[in-house]
Amino acid sequence: xxxxxxxxxxxxxxxxxxxxxxxxxxxxxxxxxxxxxxxxxxxxxxxxxxxxxxxxxxxxxxxxxxxxxxxxxxxxxxxxxxxxxxxxxxxxxxxxxxxxxxxxxxxxxxxxxxxxxxxxxxxxxxxxxxxxxxxxxxxxxxxxxxxxxxxxxxxxxxxxxxxxxxxxxxxxxxxxxxxxxxxxxxxxxxxxxxxxxxxxxxxxxxxxxxxxxxxxxxxxxxxxxxxxxxxxxxxxxxxxxxxxxxxxxxxxxxxxxxxxxxxxxxxxxxxxxxxxxxxxxxxxxxxxxxxxxxxxxxxxxxxxxxxxxxxxxxxxxxxxxxxxxxxx
Amino acid sequence: xxxxxxxxxxxxxxxxxxxxxxxxxxxxxxxxxxxxxxxxxxxxxxxxxxxxxxxxxxxxxxxxxxxxxxxxxxxxxxxxxxxxxxxxxxxxxxxxxxxxxxxxxxxxxxxxxxxxxxxxxxxxxxxxxxxxxxxxxxxxxxxxxxxxxxxxxxxxxxxxxxxxxxxxxxxxxxxxxxxxxxxxxxxxxxxxxxxxxxxxxxxxxxxxxxxxxxxxxxxxxxxxxxxxxxxxxxxxxxxxxxxxxx
Ligand SMILES: Nc1ncnc2c1ncn2[C@@H]1O[C@H](COP(=O)(O)OP(=O)(O)O)[C@@H](O)[C@H]1O
Ligand SMILES: [Mg+2]
Numbered sequence: 001x002x003x004x005x006x007x008x009x010x011x012x013x014x015x016x017x018x019x020x021x022x023x024x025x026x027x028x029x030x031x032x033x034x035x036x037x038x039x040x041x042x043x044x045x046x047x048x049x050x051x052x053x054x055x056x057x058x059x060x061x062x063x064x065x066x067x068x069x070x071x072x073x074x075x076x077x078x079x080x081x082x083x084x085x086x087x088x089x090x091x092x093x094x095x096x097x098x099x100x101x102x103x104x105x106x107x108x109x110x111x112x113x114x115x116x117x118x119x120x121x122x123x124x125x126x127x128x129x130x131x132x133x134x135x136x137x138x139x140x141x142x143x144x145x146x147x148x149x150x151x152x153x154x155x156x157x158x159x160x161x162x163x164x165x166x167x168x169x170x171x172x173x174x175x176x177x178x179x180x181x182x183x184x185x186x187x188x189x190x191x192x193x194x195x196x197x198x199x200x201x202x203x204x205x206x207x208x209x210x211x212x213x214x215x216x217x218x219x220x221x222x223x224x225x226x227x228x229x230x231x232x233x234x235x236x237x238x239x240x241x242x243x244x245x246x247x248x249x250x251x252x253x254x255x256x257x258x259x260x261x262x263x264x265x266x267x268x269x270x271x272x273x274x275x276x277x278x279x280x281x282x283x284x285x286x287x288x289x290x291x292x293x294x295x296x297x298x299x300x301x302x303x304x305x306x307x308x309x310x311x312x313x314x315x316x317x318x319x320x321x322x323x324x325x326x327x328x
Numbered sequence: 329x330x331x332x333x334x335x336x337x338x339x340x341x342x343x344x345x346x347x348x349x350x351x352x353x354x355x356x357x358x359x360x361x362x363x364x365x366x367x368x369x370x371x372x373x374x375x376x377x378x379x380x381x382x383x384x385x386x387x388x389x390x391x392x393x394x395x396x397x398x399x400x401x402x403x404x405x406x407x408x409x410x411x412x413x414x415x416x417x418x419x420x421x422x423x424x425x426x427x428x429x430x431x432x433x434x435x436x437x438x439x440x441x442x443x444x445x446x447x448x449x450x451x452x453x454x455x456x457x458x459x460x461x462x463x464x465x466x467x468x469x470x471x472x473x474x475x476x477x478x479x480x481x482x483x484x485x486x487x488x489x490x491x492x493x494x495x496x497x498x499x500x501x502x503x504x505x506x507x508x509x510x511x512x513x514x515x516x517x518x519x520x521x522x523x524x525x526x527x528x529x530x531x532x533x534x535x536x537x538x539x540x541x542x543x544x545x546x547x548x549x550x551x552x553x554x555x556x557x558x559x560x561x562x563x564x565x566x567x568x569x570x571x572x573x574x
Contacts, residue, residue: 005457005460005462006457008462008464009453009456009457009462009463009464009465010453010464011464196443197442197443198442198443199432199434199443202421202425202429202432202443205418205420205421206418206421206425206429208420209418209419209420209421210416210417210418210419212416213412213415213416213417213418213429214418214429215380216375216380216400216412216416217400217416217429217430217484218379218399218400218401218404218430218431219429219430276418276419276420277420
């Protein structure tokens, strides 16, 4: 058989279907759905509207930060500071509003702090060549300490004149969907759009694929890196603000250990810690799987101490899956 | 008038003097071989011309006008294109994405402008056809052979109307047939009046397509002569230092 050059160039090796079937996100999504079906039959309490409402809302805090984390991971970096940054940003909005400022100033101050923290991480990493692991580990410690300084390590639960607005923002719902879920969906769509349809997204992948090549071809590598750490901190800040409104109180141990859960969500959803691979949908699906594991252990009457084993097992399975796929 | 003229160009990295007082000029439609041992400073020299490094001292003139090239995009704006050593491709992106990396095409949808995936794939496919390479625009670089990667790196240089194409060891990792395609391509560029700088260790290739050969040794230019007046033996001697200079 002779194939002309034109045919060979036009030929598509991968159909849409084969692409879906080889994607880790798809299989994890399948696992999530299978778990949901199983739990609906195995328990009486899973498929109740109250439980589903809780699950979807609980997913959002991890998922929103996992969106930012996914950007960082795609560039080949890591951000260990997100749990502490969530706490710091919660504390900033809480303390600012407690002092009598309105909700806009509170949220503005909180997001500004997130931008400063992210820029600090990003500049040290991109312009001074510090390893991301070290810089963000330092920030993990700094941000939580600042949250303690800010609140004098007390619980803040009165948010001034706009108290009710903040509670409605995080705790309310529209059409039976919890507000945080709506924010998560909007942010996920935005992240997905940016990754697929903008230059910025293209450069994020390029840096993770081959940073040297990206630099040689004129990609503004340093600026993009600073931007992804800023976005990661912002996602933690947004999650922090929403969580403050939902909980109605902020303590200085809010978000402790959350970085690991967020990284787990991103990796289970298909982001590769070596860089170059990851999607917004993957971040959501990974976060959903983790939350469902957590929820189902309780419903099935399994001791909650097993949670870490299940999540850890899924991380390892996800990476093993990736290896097998690459070998083929 | 020379397309490119370097005067007393030097580049040092800390204590390392990578390029030392090099002057040269390249005419329109001329192919120049740039030869030298590993570490002689060849890549550093072409990277300065491509806007990847600023020279520590010396001047670059393009079409007689002095220029300072801070970024690759500025060199491209002056019609300078480069195939980097090791090709500088992103394995996780498609062939089309790599061809357009750093100069993505966009189209407007209402108020937003988005990447023109279809347009870029189409144009990349046309370039691969011109290069007679069976390379599919939407395949990932990860799955590609050495020759296909090569085609992607060369296709990059064909996006705009170039005046000068720099090729840093473009034939280091490809098959004999593909080497012939690359040499063909260089002849094609010359015929269109486009100048070429070819860095290669493959003596026969350099003698086949170049008009002139420049030899660098430890950052200094030690020879600059017409290809027909030289021989592989002489060039080898110049590269190793067995022949001091000519
Ligand atoms: N970015 C850099 N930083 C420090 N030293 C460099 C850099 N690039 C090249 N060099 C050094 O400059 C010298 C010339 O290197 P190069 O131009 O790559 O040589 P060639 O391409 O001729 O093999 C070498 O000693 C190399 O180690
Ligand atoms: Mg070199």
